[in-house]
Amino acid sequence: MSQSLDDLYREIILDHYRSPRGKKPLAHFDIISDGHNPSCGDELSLEVEMDKDHNTLKDIHVDCKGCAISTASGSILAELIKGKSLEEAKQIAELVKRILKGEEVEVPDSLGDLDALKGVRQFPVRIKCALLAWVTLIEGLKNYENGKGDKAVVSTEDEENKK
Amino acid sequence: MSQSLDDLYREIILDHYRSPRGKKPLAHFDIISDGHNPSCGDELSLEVEMDKDHNTLKDIHVDCKGCAISTASGSILAELIKGKSLEEAKQIAELVKRILKGEEVEVPDSLGDLDALKGVRQFPVRIKCALLAWVTLIEGLKNYENGKGDKAVVSTEDEENKK
Amino acid sequence: MTSNITRNRTAAASPLSRFDIEKIKADFPILNETVNGNRLVYLDNAATSQKPRVVINAIIEYYRKTNANIHRGLHKLAEDATRAYEATRAHTASFIGGVASEEIIFTRGTTESINLVACTWGEENIHEGDEIVITEMEHHANFIPWFMLAKKKKAVIRRIPITVCGHLDLNNIDEIINPRTKLVAVTHMSNVLGTINPIKELAAKAHARKALFLADGAQAAPHLPVDVKDLDVDFYVFSSHKMLGPTGVGVLYARRELLENMPPFNFGGEMISEVSFDRVTWADIPHKFEAGTPNIADVVAYHAALTYLEEIGMENIHRHEMELTGYAIEKLSRIEGIEIQGPQDVTQRGGAISFTDKDLHPHDISTFLDSKGVAIRAGHHCAQPLMRVLGKIATARASLYIYNNEDDIDILCNALVEMRRYFGL
Amino acid sequence: MTSNITRNRTAAASPLSRFDIEKIKADFPILNETVNGNRLVYLDNAATSQKPRVVINAIIEYYRKTNANIHRGLHKLAEDATRAYEATRAHTASFIGGVASEEIIFTRGTTESINLVACTWGEENIHEGDEIVITEMEHHANFIPWFMLAKKKKAVIRRIPITVCGHLDLNNIDEIINPRTKLVAVTHMSNVLGTINPIKELAAKAHARKALFLADGAQAAPHLPVDVKDLDVDFYVFSSHKMLGPTGVGVLYARRELLENMPPFNFGGEMISEVSFDRVTWADIPHKFEAGTPNIADVVAYHAALTYLEEIGMENIHRHEMELTGYAIEKLSRIEGIEIQGPQDVTQRGGAISFTDKDLHPHDISTFLDSKGVAIRAGHHCAQPLMRVLGKIATARASLYIYNNEDDIDILCNALVEMRRYFGL
């Protein structure tokens, strides 16, 4: 099953892990959200700067203290979400959740890197790692839309709670 | 192992069970003691009339609501203890306890029926049944010697407690 | 063995042939054992059941191929063990009528399940003057936890009496279950009388008073189809060891909202989300209630027991036991001196058959039967309050399961006849 | 497997040959399994140990020949089962230094043993302002029960800090254990750092303050000779599953006077003497603390685990693990990027070896090692407070037992070297 190890750590994942996107902290941001995964201790912090239209995610910063999977997943998020509208961002996050739940979903070419997350499904305990960045994003966006300026805080355990 | 069944229910035991001695309630008694075995519900009540010398167990009545073993053991007690001195009675009761604990003891001919209780040792859960009458007697004698006129009450569980 | 009591049915016509008892017997290695020189006739199933080969093998397999600690491990064994453990949870959830997996908590047994409810839900919801309703036929496990809780909280225990036939006496039920009632806790099937109680009806009465309902399924889950949603109970508890599974595994079913609001029971690993020196947050259900390393191997093997039962079919098991109970009651009641406790109508009772002999103490009965290889139980069956109600110090109890047949009953009855001769009666 | 790190001893000179590891390995069926195409190298023993054939067979034998419910039965199976169950109790009592059988209570595991003490002794003896002393290296099982008890009783938790080397820092011990102290609860061996704590010394300090002492022996009882009388502890707790025995069995040792004065834990069958609708009296110890049907089969089989350990000899086991731990620490510390937690001196520590990689997260380490058939654990090891003290979010942990040898360590180390290459480090 070294094959499935390569399936988990696909080249794309390792690439994102080694040089994560969105590393640079933002000077200004409109959304800040902290996520963590209590069962393994991973912590992830996410900042988003919104465009003047209050609808486009202009820039994004992801800071992840975690494993290769959570780091890569956060990096993929930073890359794909940048420049997207609120609605698009939420749709992508939901798509990731469906992928990780094991649903058979087509990944559009434009979101190609998400395909790399499919390998995680064979490693049930690692799914929370891959989810971390995305549930943190969802919580941050929700807060923003509700007009709350405060920091969103989420844990992957809460997420599971709602399943 | 029907052989060991016959060992438990020896002829002497069955004889005592079918026609228990000491059945007749006493008109006067100086000692009254109640014993019970909570784990199986057996109840035994014992009355002793003392001689004028305050030392001889002149007459004895045993009323047992229990199994063949506790009934027979009570009947053997009634037969053997009648006419004995306080000291002798206590010694016999201690001898029975030692027999039932599995110690190798010689039973004097005069106490021959006690030998029949040896078969009980192969049936660990029945040992309490055989003990019931004797611990009830011991408690009653103790009470009498301490000059307490009140009823003694004992349970085989307490007895085990002290082991 | 020849029968000295005329058999009232020919083997060919026996409806017991609906499933093949010989084949089932062969699945249970212990039934080939001899006891005191006789083939073992095991009629102590209400105490614990025997285990089919598939269950024993599941334990072996687990320790030979999978054994690891669960839920936190990232290696293959740990993942396999976790999956197997959680698969039993899902299976248990479907076995009792298709509830959610998270609504199933694994405990050591029925006793611990009830204590869990008393220490968590009970501790928070029972207050001074509240009433807890039980029945006169409860096992100590479904009486003492409530008795002690009531004592601590200055609450009141009310009890539903029984009729002379061994049914619950529901004449005053609307006075017993009243607006002060907070919980009604009733055994689904009595381990002494065999009585099957009207759980659905009683649960509805409890709910009409806004009380919760706990059913003790220790004797029912092994023998009847159980659908906790249809019964509409709030808590349902039972033990693996009485239903072909290993010892050391019990089940607590409770509705999700209840579990979510209940505080944890034991504290330790696996049941927390986050811990610092000043703050602790609990894991989600069901894990919140399973502190420490659980009885992994036996939970995994319990799966095989459930599968085995389902393959035979709970309806078929129930029917077989009804028929065999009828046969046993009929034969037993023809024996001089023997008196049977509990309902005689087999549609209203299960196969735990208590009886007494007018001359002999149950202990002597049990010891004698054992010498013939027949295992029954004698005593108060952990139901001392019921014994007082019945006016008995103890009873003898023969209790049936899927591997028992008419032969076993014949051997029991013949031995009882022989016993009376042996004791010169 | 060829080693890319020079072996510093030749096999012939190895003191590990003191007992025959190959022979021992052969006793454990699971060690023949392959995982992801490689021979299983099981180094997750601090989570749970594997089981030798004799233990597995004891379970099979029990279910095939003896299975019955205990303590009340008068038939042969019930008597045999009771005898076997009680024989394990006697064996456990002798295993920890020859205490009385009644001083041994069977539970589900260490976690339940500690909860039992907190809910019974703790509930009655801890009051507002009292202090409970624990250490920074406790497993959640020996922290959360005391934390919750202290919260409920408005008592205070004091903690003994650790030094940078992973020992207890005893500099302020006479201030931490003080006249307000009612209980000191300390792990005998840390499941994260491997540290062996000075239990005897600490118990003496507790007793000097009239406080009681509980030692968490979950990691010590499997690996060291333990004599609770010599250590002079009041409570000692451990789990069968970490010492070659089945899951679902734990032990609480407590001094007789303590047990006699403690109220019961769970309520139900087997733990009572007499019950009426108005009054309940408890059975004697140990039964008072074992409500309901216990995990009979696994308690019976635990006997075989104790015998197996004793046949090898706890002194020999300790010596073997000391040597192998030394070998492992030496090899691990030579790998670029790997940092070992806890004491380096093998005379002061056991074989639970936590390490981190300066670049890789423990989860990735564990997943990678698994692909090579090497089972270790990654995470907080149910010791989140300790992780905060160490400033780590998680560690990787390799933990040794009697069946591990230098080959296993070599495979681990080679895999770690390969791992860094794989991740391009």
Ligand SMILES: Cc1ncc(COP(=O)(O)O)c(C=O)c1O
């Ligand atoms: C009706 C009933 N309730 C509860 C119990 C207790 O079950 P356990 O001993 O498995 O905890 C039993 C079994 O003895 C029972 O028959």
Ligand SMILES: Cc1ncc(COP(=O)(O)O)c(C=O)c1O
């Ligand atoms: C030091 C220590 N204490 C307590 C425990 C809890 O043991 P169990 O899970 O068997 O209850 C463990 C094992 O994980 C441990 O290592």
